[in-house]
Amino acid sequence: xxxxxxxxxxxxxxxxxxxxxxxxxxxxxxxxxxxxxxxxxxxxxxxxxxxxxxxxxxxxxxxxxxxxxxxxxxxxxxxxxxxxxxxxxxxxxxxxxxxxxxxxxxxxxxxxxxxxxxxxxxxxxxxxxxxxxxxxxxxxxxxxxxxxxxxxxxxxxxxxxxxxxxxxxxxxxxxxxxxxxxxxxxxxxx
Numbered sequence: 015x016x017x018x019x020x021x022x023x024x025x026x027x028x029x030x031x032x033x034x035x036x037x038x039x040x041x042x043x044x045x046x047x048x049x050x051x052x053x054x055x056x057x058x059x060x061x062x063x064x065x066x067x068x069x070x071x072x073x074x075x076x077x078x079x080x081x082x083x084x085x086x087x088x089x090x091x092x093x094x095x096x097x098x099x100x101x102x103x104x105x106x107x108x109x110x111x112x113x114x115x116x117x118x119x120x121x122x123x124x125x126x127x128x129x130x131x132x133x134x135x136x137x138x139x140x141x142x143x144x145x146x147x148x149x150x151x152x153x154x155x156x157x158x159x160x161x162x163x164x165x166x167x168x169x170x171x172x173x174x175x176x177x178x179x180x181x182x183x184x185x186x187x188x189x190x191x192x193x194x195x196x197x198x199x200x201x202x203x204x
Contacts, residue, residue: 045165049172
């Protein structure tokens with residue numbers, strides 16, 4: 015539970031900072047979703063990116079410029095929730111830390127493919143033909159580059175430093191209250 019709350023706070027902060035600095039899509043929400051999937055049960059992991067997006071959207075789009083009923087929004091939210099399904103790959107016995115960026119690459123690519131298809135399928139920005147679909151993907155490449163960079167950096171940081179921080183918090187918690195159970199589940203990813 016503690017891990018999930020920290021991940022939500024981290025994703026919201028990164029998204030708000032990215033928006034203020036006009037660094038479009040340079041937000042590691044995909045990395046956060048993958049890490050949540052690796053460290054938490056599916057029952058809760060998918061809520062991490064959805065909560066982060068919902069909270070940050072409340073601040074970023076408070077004026078209603080991005081309707082909640084748009085296919086684009088639902089595709090974005092659904093894609094981030096689906097990225098948590100990549101996380102359990104990090105719990106497999108053969109997984110090594112150097113493989114984490116591969117999860118980030120897969121997540122960014124999946125997000126790019128699904129969300130841009132959703133933008134095209136909404137039929138408002140591009141013609142509903144093959145040329146419109148290709149144009150949609152081509153114009154989204156700069157956003158993909160930012161998403162990819164953020165997710166690669168995010169997966170490296172989260173998978174590299176996250177378990178260390180979780181262990182430190184778990185030890186501090188058990189030292190402070192030896193009879194209480196530690197609030198952080200720690201699984202060895204190495």
